[in-house]
Amino acid sequence: xxxxxxxxxxLFVLAAWNFVREKERRQDLLLYLLVMVPLLLRLLRWK
Amino acid sequence: xxxxTVEKSALAAAVxxxxxxxxxxxxxxxxxxxPIVKGPGVxxxxxxxxxxxxxxxxxxxxNVYVLEGREPGGKALLIGNTHSNEPEGMLAVIIFLExxxxxxxxxxxxxxxxxxxxxxxxxxxxxxxxxDVATDWGAQRFRFGNRDASPLDQWPDPDVYIHYPERQLLxxxxxxxxxxxWPGRANGPLMERVTFGAMELMRRESIDVxxxxxxxxxxxxxxxxxxxxxKSVKIATLASLTVKAAEGFENHxxxxxxxxxxxxxxEIGDYGPALPFLLEAPIPFLDQPTGPKTTKLxxxxxxxxxxxxxxxxxxxxxxDEGGWPLEKRVGQHLSVILEIFRQxxxxxxxxxxxxxxxxxxxxxxxxxxxxxxxxxxxAPAGGVVMN
Numbered sequence: 001x002x003x004x005x006x007x008x009x010x011l012f013v014l015a016a017w018n019f020v021r022e023k024e025r026r027q028d029l030l031l032y033l034l035v036m037v038p039l040l041l042r043l044l045r046w047k
Numbered sequence: 048x049x050x051x052t053v054e055k056s057a058l059a060a061a062v063x064x065x066x067x068x069x070x071x072x073x074x075x076x077x078x079x080x081x082p083i084v085k086g087p088g089v090x091x092x093x094x095x096x097x098x099x100x101x102x103x104x105x106x107x108x109x110n111v112y113v114l115e116g117r118e119p120g121g122k123a124l125l126i127g128n129t130h131s132n133e134p135e136g137m138l139a140v141i142i143f144l145e146x147x148x149x150x151x152x153x154x155x156x157x158x159x160x161x162x163x164x165x166x167x168x169x170x171x172x173x174x175x176x177x178x179d180v181a182t183d184w185g186a187q188r189f190r191f192g193n194r195d196a197s198p199l200d201q202w203p204d205p206d207v208y209i210h211y212p213e214r215q216l217l218x219x220x221x222x223x224x225x226x227x228x229w230p231g232r233a234n235g236p237l238m239e240r241v242t243f244g245a246m247e248l249m250r251r252e253s254i255d256v257x258x259x260x261x262x263x264x265x266x267x268x269x270x271x272x273x274x275x276x277x278k279s280v281k282i283a284t285l286a287s288l289t290v291k292a293a294e295g296f297e298n299h300x301x302x303x304x305x306x307x308x309x310x311x312x313x314e315i316g317d318y319g320p321a322l323p324f325l326l327e328a329p330i331p332f333l334d335q336p337t338g339p340k341t342t343k344l345x346x347x348x349x350x351x352x353x354x355x356x357x358x359x360x361x362x363x364x365x366x367d368e369g370g371w372p373l374e375k376r377v378g379q380h381l382s383v384i385l386e387i388f389r390q391x392x393x394x395x396x397x398x399x400x401x402x403x404x405x406x407x408x409x410x411x412x413x414x415x416x417x418x419x420x421x422x423x424x425x426a427p428a429g430g431v432v433m434n
Contacts (some may be wrong), residue, residue, distance in 0.1 A: 004203045023051060033062040040094070047077070047199040 099244030120152030121398030129191025136260025182417030262330030378411035
């Protein structure tokens with residue numbers, strides 16, 4: 001179970017890092033945000 | 048740099064707003080409780096976690112109602128909402144809870160067996176979150192759930208579900224399906240703990256008959272039937288023949304396959320003392336080639352695409368302009384359950400199960416399901432249990 005949370009955190013950081021670095025393509029920014037939503041909810045254990 | 052930050056913050060805020068807007072109805076649905084009025088026969092209300100402590104404090108825990116008879120006799124377990132998108136079973140057992148008077152024997156009733164599933168939905172399929180049943184005193188609202196438990200309660204899913212204890216490989220999604228996780232184990236995934244709780248109840252209370260109520264697609268061959276293993280097939284056959292002769296509706300018997308594990312009609316009998324029966328009523332809402340998945344379709348079962356397929360003989364049940372309404376589905380379940388009790392009592396005279404006050408098929412078709420649902424606002428103090 002802990003491994004799944006570590007994988008979730010890793011993917012969240014990856015998406016967040018790409019969101020911060022992206023400077024031009026707004027479409028990609030939106031996609032990064034959408035990808036981050038379920039990962040963040042899972043990490044915060046919000047139900 | 049500042050412009051970039053402002054733009055990204057605005058975008059993040061917009062997405063957050065959309066998430067809250069889309070998420071709030073789901074949060075409300077997850078925490079919406081259904082009131083059940085304790086009928087004249089209800090003598091106690093327990094929690095399934097009393098039989099499976101691993102459920103305590105989770106949304107998979109659920110109420111177990113006891114209707115102890117005036118005289119001792121046999122014992123039966125009635126289960127509804129094993130699949131929470133098949134509400135005819137849940138409504139049939141609620142009608143038992145609110146109306147039945149047990150003369151001989153004891154009934155144990157679990158109306159929301161997969162409680163987590165009933166608080167889940169299938170958004171991608173456009174499922175409604177609720178449905179209303181018209182009653183004599185207004186409309187009663189019920190949660191419309193999903194076949195499987197919510198991933199909020201049981202996560203993560205495996206790549207393949209390895210059934211316990213038979214080790215058969217099943218689809219990953221079936222780890223959240225309480226009709227694949229029988230007989231369960233005390234420390235397994237949450238849904239195995241649910242089925243383990245029911246098995247423990249049956250073992251401790253020496254249950255004789257276990258009836259799991261479902262709905263199935265009209266295009267699926269195992270529909271409009273009683274599924275029974277060898278040990279229950281005699282009673283199932285007699286019940287099927289009797290309801291056809293006396294009440295005029297078809298409900299054939301399907302054998303429980305020995306090689307398909309995890310199902311209630313298989314494992315309850317193999318791992319416990321009870322005689323299992325699984326009842327299937329046809330529910331057009333679940334068929335794939337229908338119009339929109341509306342509450343109207345759920346309630347009246349009328350769909351033009353199914354009607355067209357029926358004319359081409361592609362369905363496994365008779366289907367005409369009348370559809371397959373909720374009244375017929377619930378009525379069938381009620382009559383078949385009562386008939387199973389009658390046949391069991393005839394066969395096992397020293398453990399009779401005699402129930403009165405429960406309507407049969409013709410009554411429900413004539414007056415509607417809602418006629419047999421009690422008004423929570425008129426119940427005496429302490430007479431309503433939230434589910």
